[in-house]
Amino acid sequence: MPVYIGKRLLVAIPTLLIISIFVFSLQKLLPGDPVLAMAGEDRDPATIEMLREKYHLNEPVVTQYVRWVGGILVGDFGVSLRTNQPVLELIGQKLPVTVQLAVMAMIFALLIGIPTGILAAVYKNRTLDYISNLIALSGLSVPNFWLGIMLILLVSVNLGWLPASGYESIFVDPVRSIKTMIMPAFVLSTALAAQLMRHTRSAMLGVLSSDYIRTARAKGLSPRQVILSHSFRNALLPIVTLSALLFGELLAGAVLTEQIFTIPGFGKLTVDAVFTRDYAVVQGIVMCTAIGFILMNLIADVLYALLNPRLRASL
Amino acid sequence: MSDAPILSVKNLTTSFLVDGRWKSVVRGVSFDVRQGETVAIVGESGSGKSVTSLSIMRLLAPMSSRIEGEIILNGRDLTKLTDKQMREIRGNEASMIFQEPMTSLNPIFTIGRQISEVLTRHKGMSKTDARAETVRLLEKVRIPNASSRFDEYPHQFSGGMRQRVMIAMALASKPKLLIADEPTTALDVTIQGQILDLIKILQEEEGMSVLFITHDMGVVAEIADRTIVMFRGEQVETGPTEDIFNRGQHPYTRALLSAVPKLGSMQNHKWPTRFPIVDMKTGTAEEPIEISGTVVAEKAPVLKVKNLVTRFPIHSGLLSRQTGAVHAVEDISFDLFQGETLSLVGESGCGKSTTGRSIMRLVQPTSGEILLDGHDVLKLQPAELRSMRKSVQMIFQDPFSSLNPRMSVGTAISEPFIKHKLGTAKQAKEKTADLLEKVGLSADMASRYPHEFSGGQRQRIAIARALALDPKVIVADESVSALDVSIKAQVCNLLLDLQQSLNLAFLFISHDMAVVERVSHRVAVMYLGEIVEIGPRAAVFENPQHPYTKKLMSAVPVPDPARRGIRRGITNDELRSPVRKLDYRPPVRQYRQVSEGHLVQVA
Numbered sequence: 057m058p059v060y061i062g063k064r065l066l067v068a069i070p071t072l073l074i075i076s077i078f079v080f081s082l083q084k085l086l087p088g089d090p091v092l093a094m095a096g097e098d099r100d101p102a103t104i105e106m107l108r109e110k111y112h113l114n115e116p117v118v119t120q121y122v123r124w125v126g127g128i129l130v131g132d133f134g135v136s137l138r139t140n141q142p143v144l145e146l147i148g149q150k151l152p153v154t155v156q157l158a159v160m161a162m163i164f165a166l167l168i169g170i171p172t173g174i175l176a177a178v179y180k181n182r183t184l185d186y187i188s189n190l191i192a193l194s195g196l197s198v199p200n201f202w203l204g205i206m207l208i209l210l211v212s213v214n215l216g217w218l219p220a221s222g223y224e225s226i227f228v229d230p231v232r233s234i235k236t237m238i239m240p241a242f243v244l245s246t247a248l249a250a251q252l253m254r255h256t257r258s259a260m261l262g263v264l265s266s267d268y269i270r271t272a273r274a275k276g277l278s279p280r281q282v283i284l285s286h287s288f289r290n291a292l293l294p295i296v297t298l299s300a301l302l303f304g305e306l307l308a309g310a311v312l313t314e315q316i317f318t319i320p321g322f323g324k325l326t327v328d329a330v331f332t333r334d335y336a337v338v339q340g341i342v343m344c345t346a347i348g349f350i351l352m353n354l355i356a357d358v359l360y361a362l363l364n365p366r367l368r369a370s371l
Numbered sequence: 372m373s374d375a376p377i378l379s380v381k382n383l384t385t386s387f388l389v390d391g392r393w394k395s396v397v398r399g400v401s402f403d404v405r406q407g408e409t410v411a412i413v414g415e416s417g418s419g420k421s422v423t424s425l426s427i428m429r430l431l432a433p434m435s436s437r438i439e440g441e442i443i444l445n446g447r448d449l450t451k452l453t454d455k456q457m458r459e460i461r462g463n464e465a466s467m468i469f470q471e472p473m474t475s476l477n478p479i480f481t482i483g484r485q486i487s488e489v490l491t492r493h494k495g496m497s498k499t500d501a502r503a504e505t506v507r508l509l510e511k512v513r514i515p516n517a518s519s520r521f522d523e524y525p526h527q528f529s530g531g532m533r534q535r536v537m538i539a540m541a542l543a544s545k546p547k548l549l550i551a552d553e554p555t556t557a558l559d560v561t562i563q564g565q566i567l568d569l570i571k572i573l574q575e576e577e578g579m580s581v582l583f584i585t586h587d588m589g590v591v592a593e594i595a596d597r598t599i600v601m602f603r604g605e606q607v608e609t610g611p612t613e614d615i616f617n618r619g620q621h622p623y624t625r626a627l628l629s630a631v632p633k634l635g636s637m638q639n640h641k642w643p644t645r646f647p648i649v650d651m652k653t654g655t656a657e658e659p660i661e662i663s664g665t666v667v668a669e670k671a672p673v674l675k676v677k678n679l680v681t682r683f684p685i686h687s688g689l690l691s692r693q694t695g696a697v698h699a700v701e702d703i704s705f706d707l708f709q710g711e712t713l714s715l716v717g718e719s720g721c722g723k724s725t726t727g728r729s730i731m732r733l734v735q736p737t738s739g740e741i742l743l744d745g746h747d748v749l750k751l752q753p754a755e756l757r758s759m760r761k762s763v764q765m766i767f768q769d770p771f772s773s774l775n776p777r778m779s780v781g782t783a784i785s786e787p788f789i790k791h792k793l794g795t796a797k798q799a800k801e802k803t804a805d806l807l808e809k810v811g812l813s814a815d816m817a818s819r820y821p822h823e824f825s826g827g828q829r830q831r832i833a834i835a836r837a838l839a840l841d842p843k844v845i846v847a848d849e850s851v852s853a854l855d856v857s858i859k860a861q862v863c864n865l866l867l868d869l870q871q872s873l874n875l876a877f878l879f880i881s882h883d884m885a886v887v888e889r890v891s892h893r894v895a896v897m898y899l900g901e902i903v904e905i906g907p908r909a910a911v912f913e914n915p916q917h918p919y920t921k922k923l924m925s926a927v928p929v930p931d932p933a934r935r936g937i938r939r940g941i942t943n944d945e946l947r948s949p950v951r952k953l954d955y956r957p958p959v960r961q962y963r964q965v966s967e968g969h970l971v972q973v974a
Contacts (some may be wrong), residue, residue, distance in 0.1 A: 273430055275489050276461035289479050327921040365524040
């Protein structure tokens, strides 16, 4: 197992390098100059020159790239061109917010998606299946901003059950923190739940029609044992992979949802950085997201192998 | 054996809901299975034999199927039980084993858990008791090192061993009735022999009744006390197995039996012999005709294979270094003459299919020489390779997956002709029509699509497609193995007729010894990638020399009930694997000449 993980991490290095080159050059190719944005209204040539010097923007592109990558290797993602804060610190501030949101959204998605998927498969082409499909389709097609606003109207404004917006750190006031996150996490989870439901349904359908499920039924096992133990554990394999990838996506932040519920997460940081041409921050965010994705992929593969005895032996 | 029936099926009719309408697939089937008795239901695909067995266990989808009639097991009518009561019966009073041992076990649970589940479920045993009992069961089905294999997963077992696990699972609760649905069909013939013997012995030990579903008359003759013949959902004949085989009344029974290739039936024939086709309505058989004089041995062989070696590397470890190789084909040589059929026989993994593919260069051989019609196949450039493939064509096993479902039959047949620029579109059309007639279909079927044809018809289409380029050699890779007996007989006859009229050479790859005996001029027996015995058909079949050839032949079930009760002795040797370490140097083999052209490997 450690060998396998080590091997996978080694393979991740070229992937990250390619991403870093891509991110770096994309930024250089974009129109707009951050120094002009920083230099203020009068665009004093001396100030501009000073700023270029300070941020090494007058050096050759390759040198800039090497400097940047070298920094990352020692944990230095540079400083924000706008606020002068270290990028890592900025990210460090926003990450817990986004992780909390992502974890809660994922829990909702799993709790909604998997049971409805199983029910839809077991009751294939019957009323329950149609209802599940309808819910899934709505989950995918209702836009998050609309659902968010409607929820705020109903739950916060009319019923007053949950706060409408804001953020509280889970370490300061856990109850309030979770309360504020419930609605945004639910809104975020709808599309994921729908995808999970569709995947669970098709995976379960495949398993339910397999020979070994017929064997399980021929043994006289109860429907509960057949469905939950014999079928679901097999259907879980593709679901685990999908869930890990979806979670990776969540970690990249949710721009719209964070905007509606005014949550200071990754999504908001990204949008702000892009608008102010804060290269260092954007690069840092993209690299962190990429690392997150690679880690989630690795976790998915390890889980997959752990669940599958055939692969477990080869680890 | 007592007279009281354990299972009594009365007027069973099973229907499926198809497009909103009930369509009956089993109609009015009635039979009894007495204690300790083995009853076989035999029939071809679509005869309803499996549906009958699934109906008894009520394992069909409840929403889309309907069972009428009575199924009385031990005095209780199963059709009247609630689902919960039925679950008490399944795996307890009646249990079932299935055809596909590779897929019938749950891949993520240990085999020990899957067997002991039956014991904890039905016998209320504790986990530890169930474990001990499971080990005893594994020993009973002769799985070596039973206690250490308890915690292994299905993928760590071979097909034959998995079927033993299935049997152990089925016997766990000491059922009164065992339903075996084609339990040996997917197994190699020597493994099939082991499993049949095992079922017979366990049946005697436990005194249970067996309902055996099969399409194989040889298996029926070997195992069944009484036999039910089914045809298109109806029971056409029922009786003691001897009567069915020797005095079958119904024309279908007779047609089925005459189509069954019977090992040893060719002793008085010099040449490949057509199967006598029996008229389904009248039951009268035509004369079996020998096809003589097709082999042109004077001219140079149309295909000459010398020292062919094909290996597949195995990589593993951190850096994916090559750690070994599958020695799929190891130093084989043979000639094939115009108009001749050379059969390659052997069990799974013996390299017979790889040999066929190597000759077509569908896989790249490691070394050796293949001379096809004067071309050195292994030295050809891609363009020449394409034109070489005109002279050798292949027919595959599965007629359902080897035809493109989106391509009309006519397009499929004419495609090779057009792609090789052998003529105009009009000529291609004429050629297609001609080929369709040749393979016994009609020219106007060219515009239809594969799904409109039955399995046998599709295999005819595949044959027509292979003939489109006027090849000299046809590699028939298990081409009749997936077909029902009566269809198999017809397709074999077609191949024999085509050989006669077109002077084709066949490399006939098959695991079915009886078919091979019927159609071949010469036979090569393959084992672990090597030819262990090669010679004229009569010499190999009547005077087998190599121990493996003998073992293979004695394992084939012979459709003759008089031989019932023979035991091969349950060995549980497995098929060996041709995977070798990197430093393995294959020994140079010595052959001994038994008679003219009959060679056997001696060391």
